[in-house]
Amino acid sequence: MDDNEVIAKYKKYEPLFGSWRINRFIGEGSFAQVFELVRNDFGGEYAAALKVITVSKTRTEIESMKAEGMTEGEIKESLRGIVEDTAREIRLMYKLKGNGNIVEYEDHAVMEHEDGWGFDILIKMEYLTTLGSYIRQQKGSLAEEEIIRLGIDICKALEACQKYNIIHRDIKADNIFISQNGDFKLGDFGFAKVMERKDMEMSKKGTSAYMAPEVYKGQNYDTAADIYSLGIVLYRLLNNNRAPFLPKYPEPISLDDRDVALLRRMSGEKFPKPAQAPGGRLAEIVMKACAYHPRERYESPMAMRRELEALLAKGNGKSVMIYEDREALQKEPTDTGISGREEKEEKPEKKPLRTGAEKSRTIKGICAVLILAVVLGTAILAGFLISTSGRQNTKNVETMGQEPVLMGAEPQSVYFLNTGIRRGEIGSVTFLDTLADMPRDAEDVSAAGNGTVMAWAVQGENGYYDVYIGGEGGVWLGTDASGLFAYLINAEEIRLGDCVHTEYTESMQEMFLHCRKVTGLDVSGFDTAGVSDMSSMFSGCRLLSAVDVSRFDTGSLKKTTGMFADCPELERPDMENFAPELIEDMGF
Secondary structure, eight states: OOHHHHHHHHHTTOSBTTTBEEEEEEEEOSSOEEEEEEEEETTEEEEEEEEEEEEEOOHHHHHHHHHTTOOHHHHHHHHHHHHHHHHHHHHHHHHTTTOTTBOOEEEEEEEEOTTSSEEEEEEEEEOOEEHHHHHHHTTTEEEHHHHHHHHHHHHHHHHHHHHTTEEOOOOSGGGEEEOTTSOEEEOOOTTOEEOSSTTOOOOOOSOGGGOOHHHHTTOOOOTHHHHHHHHHHHHHHTTTTOOTTSOOTTSOOOHHHHHHHHHHHHTTOOOOOOTTOOSSHHHHHHHHHTOSSGGGSOSSHHHHHHHHHHHHHHOOOOEEESOOOGGGGGSSOSOOSSOOOOOOOOOOOOOOOOOHHHHOOEETTEEOSSOOOOOOTTTGGGGSEEOOSSSOOTTHHHHTTOOOOOOOSOOOOSBSTTSSOBGGGEEEEEEESOOTTOOTTOEEOOSSSSSSSEEEEEEOTTSOEEEEEEOTTOEEEOSBOTTTTTTOTTOOEEEOTTOEEOTTOOBOTTTTTTOTTOOEEOOTTOOOTTOOBOTTSSTTOTTOOEEOOTTOOOTTOOBOTTTTTTOTTOOOOOOTTSOHHHHHTSOO
């Protein structure tokens, strides 16, 4: 559908809001389309932005809902419920009307479709230039003073939000605009939410590239999450428009690079200083805003604003190049109104086999070629695997001096277990209950370092590694199995069989998070009697079609938030043994 066809869909409502007409199509996101409105009055032309949110169902969807037992009246009522939810954004914008650093709401209308099967929600807003367009107009650079002013202005917007207990939850460059007067403004409150209680548990919304760790992990959060996202915006403006841990400009960026960068950020790894501001007070302010733990960030937007204002008072004429790649300046339109653009995924880039010099380390005097024992930081995952030396009762683990090691609920390492293989480089994982076929170059990945759990890998033709993990009698997981298989983004199979034992496991939080190519998982043999946390256990397994949890012992289970979130292909499993309050937050 070309731009004229898109415009024609809504021309039937003209004149809009009295005397406004649609002039051109600007762009669209996942949920809305944006247009430029114009009005001519006494020789002058005026512009505004129109955001259109369409709430409807296709005929196929309607028939499917009917087949599930819904009546036409119930289907229409469900559509009306979506409209009422969308009205929340309008109410928030109305509350914030008049604040100089928030995109100004002007009017709205809800139009029911003629056939009664949907609605068009029209929101009229002030017409502004997006931050990206403004940077391109400035030949790809901003004065450092402007970057500081941007931080100050968005802090002021967050202060206004704080008065109404509003958390924006989607602060990113695409939602920052600039007026003709040079004021930076915060827009798009589609993901914002009013906090009824400070300690309430809220859903995971927003854009992952800017998202605070506590939001991403489904934990409780407050306004500190918005401060973090603003910090990421400023960081990117000072780092060639690249997020922390991405390859340095001008190196290309693959999808795997983005996933690994996100993983490192969510693990709490310390950020490198932004490339174009490696030192000085501005870098210190940005790094504090981006602190991993909320308690280490600024206590309020006002506190951050005051430090930025103090820095601005000193004056700084330095210019910062935001887009060093001139081709990037040609890829997007030079002006837009309200942005709703989603980030596009890049195809994964195949990783070459590393050289021996890159992979080698000494293991009992032998150079291992296939797996390298690089442990990130304090080897968070070193305590995951516990094995017995035979098919014994698990209580014998204690007599062997191999009690499961509680490593805490820290997020996942970039590398899989104790190996030097990055998670994104793995094509499959297979567990075995024997060491009989162990090759000479296998590596010890047991928690006790006594060779009872060994791992080795073979690189396939597709460039990804098939990893094998074995122990006599199988492998026992430690107390905390959080994120054990998380971010195996290119793994198509995780074969657990009867070789993985979970008698000692207490947490399975994010265990298979973002295993997006896995279609089936056999976890039916898991002993979950002592497990209290299954939050986001299968979240992001986008191709997962079936999983059997009918035999899970849920007597100790307390948390299941987002357990099946973002699993569009998954058929609802049998969860008769789960308490109703646990099922409610699972993500279906």
